[in-house]
Amino acid sequence: MLRQQTVLAKFGELALKSEDLDEILTEACRLVGEALGTDLAKVVELQPDGRTLMVRAGVGWKPGVVGHTKMQVDKGSSEGHALETGEPVISSDIATETRFQYAPFLIDNGVRAMVNVIIIGAKERQPYGILQVDSRTPREFDDHDISFLRTYANLLAATVDRLSALLELRENAARQNVLLAELQHRSRNILAVVKAIAARSLSASPALEEFNARLSAISRVQGFLSRGQSWSVDLGELVQTELKAHGDGQADKATVEGPPVNLPGDKVQTLALVLHELATNAVKYGALSQPSGRLSVKWSVTSDDSPRLMFDWRESGVRMPAGDTPPRHGYGRELIEHALPYQLEAETQFEFTGDGVHCAVVIPLAILKPEGKQP
Amino acid sequence: MTEAASASLQGLRILVVEDEYLLAEDLARNLKRGGAEVVGPAPSLARARQLVETDSAIDGAVLDVNLKGEMVWPIADALLARSVPIVFATGYDAAMIPEHYVNLPRCEKPVAVHDLARALVQDPL
Numbered sequence: 001m002l003r004q005q006t007v008l009a010k011f012g013e014l015a016l017k018s019e020d021l022d023e024i025l026t027e028a029c030r031l032v033g034e035a036l037g038t039d040l041a042k043v044v045e046l047q048p049d050g051r052t053l054m055v056r057a058g059v060g061w062k063p064g065v066v067g068h069t070k071m072q073v074d075k076g077s078s079e080g081h082a083l084e085t086g087e088p089v090i091s092s093d094i095a096t097e098t099r100f101q102y103a104p105f106l107i108d109n110g111v112r113a114m115v116n117v118i119i120i121g122a123k124e125r126q127p128y129g130i131l132q133v134d135s136r137t138p139r140e141f142d143d144h145d146i147s148f149l150r151t152y153a154n155l156l157a158a159t160v161d162r163l164s165a166l167l168e169l170r171e172n173a174a175r176q177n178v179l180l181a182e183l184q185h186r187s188r189n190i191l192a193v194v195k196a197i198a199a200r201s202l203s204a205s206p207a208l209e210e211f212n213a214r215l216s217a218i219s220r221v222q223g224f225l226s227r228g229q230s231w232s233v234d235l236g237e238l239v240q241t242e243l244k245a246h247g248d249g250q251a252d253k254a255t256v257e258g259p260p261v262n263l264p265g266d267k268v269q270t271l272a273l274v275l276h277e278l279a280t281n282a283v284k285y286g287a288l289s290q291p292s293g294r295l296s297v298k299w300s301v302t303s304d305d306s307p308r309l310m311f312d313w314r315e316s317g318v319r320m321p322a323g324d325t326p327p328r329h330g331y332g333r334e335l336i337e338h339a340l341p342y343q344l345e346a347e348t349q350f351e352f353t354g355d356g357v358h359c360a361v362v363i364p365l366a367i368l369k370p371e372g373k374q375p
Numbered sequence: 376m377t378e379a380a381s382a383s384l385q386g387l388r389i390l391v392v393e394d395e396y397l398l399a400e401d402l403a404r405n406l407k408r409g410g411a412e413v414v415g416p417a418p419s420l421a422r423a424r425q426l427v428e429t430d431s432a433i434d435g436a437v438l439d440v441n442l443k444g445e446m447v448w449p450i451a452d453a454l455l456a457r458s459v460p461i462v463f464a465t466g467y468d469a470a471m472i473p474e475h476y477v478n479l480p481r482c483e484k485p486v487a488v489h490d491l492a493r494a495l496v497q498d499p500l
Contacts, residue, residue, distance in 0.1 A: 266443070270396060270397075335396075338396065338400070339396035339397065339400075342396040342399070342416075342418050343394065343395070343396045343418060
């Protein structure tokens with residue numbers, strides 16, 4: 001009795017911890033064989049056809065049985081009887097047993113006695129299979145043994161059910177990731193098609209180049225999103241990529257510094273466009289256009305009750321040449337002053353200091369939580 | 376944009392609810408060109424609710440269905456209760472729209488003003 005209770009406790013612990021069905025079933029067989037002193041046990045799994053049983057796990061068997069041996073469920077077998085009645089079926093000595101036929105591999109493995117206890121299925125599903133404790137010597141299984149085995153088999157049933165639900169969830173999540181990646185891939189394709197159409201429909205002009213560059217910035221974001229599983233982009237990576245897209249060799253002029261900040265896919269686009277406009281202007285007129293120019297891009301996250309992302313783009317050492325002034329009311333500025341507040345509840349500041357452009361953006365972090373909105 | 380369509384929105388006050396700035400801005404600009412006065416645009420359910428509650432002279436509305444994860448239905452209900460014609464601006468197909476609203480006009484994004492005019496003015500509720 002005590003040994004059986006210890007076995008239940010041990011198995012319960014494993015069943016909660018492990019996510020490997022074969023490990024759980026094999027350990028279940030080992031423990032139950034130990035509890036009943038037979039050192040021979042198995043779990044046979046009812047296949048989807050409802051008529052075939054396969055030895056899914058077991059201990060004490062010759063090689064080639066576990067994972068391979070199948071048998072048909074028929075009324076003449078003890079397994080068929082167990083599945084039909086749902087009750088434990090005991091064969092104390094199969095040499096003298098007249099009710100049932102026994103599978104050849106049982107005889108081959110020297111089985112003389114066995115008990116079948118059904119492992120029920122989840123609601124409205126067929127039974128998972130049968131827990132079978134076998135013995136190489138004839139033996140009785142008393143009421144204590146049977147009630148222990150019933151408890152044990154029910155624990156197994158719950159575990160099997162938990163694992164199959166888990167597996168289903170994972171499969172769904174994996175399928176969803178595949179779909180999302182496909183969607184992202186198609187979005188990029190469409191952007192490329194739009195670019196091609198624009199190139200054929202519009203004559204070459206600075207405006208067309210600007211349009212293409214903006215489309216490319218959006219396309220890069222889609223590329224990021226299709227790559228990861230989380231459908232988000234790290235701010236640092238976004239900044240680096242945007243700077244790199246405007247030409248290598250800027251590394252010694254730019255300092256980029258800040259903690260990891262995850263930008264969910266549905267929020268990142270406007271910010272990417274803003275970074276694109278800032279970088280474009282820096283390359284054309286600002287810090288990245290002059291030998292003395294420096295660019296510092298820094299951000300931090302406040303740690304108060306309502307944390308905010310504090311983003312700061314500061315150019316310095318920029319001499320504004322007379323006559324060739326940057327557009328003071330350009331697209332970038334509109335995005336910073338109107339789009340960011342509209343879409344991300346940001347507070348923004350954009351100014352031309354004597355030294356170069358300075359742009360500060362403060363975004364409530366709560367806004368940057370993914371909300372499951374589809375693209 | 377056709378003459379008839381642009382004339383039909385003349386002087387009407389149209390509420391725009393759309394969480395994507397570039398789309399909201401584009402639609403608002405086109406509506407103004409078409410002679411309409413724009414209420415909003417509103418980027419969120421909360422802002423839209425505020426506008427609907429404080430503005431009693433809305434003649435029509437274009438509603439994005441999904442606002443940063445919140446569905447626009449409460450705004451639709453409030454406007455319908457006032458007999459204000461509405462159009463859903465959406466990429467969703469009909470299967471995603473609750474049955475209660477399936478008979479209301481929808482426009483694909485990006486919303487063209489002449490489609491909007493037809494839906495709001497020529498098919499009054």
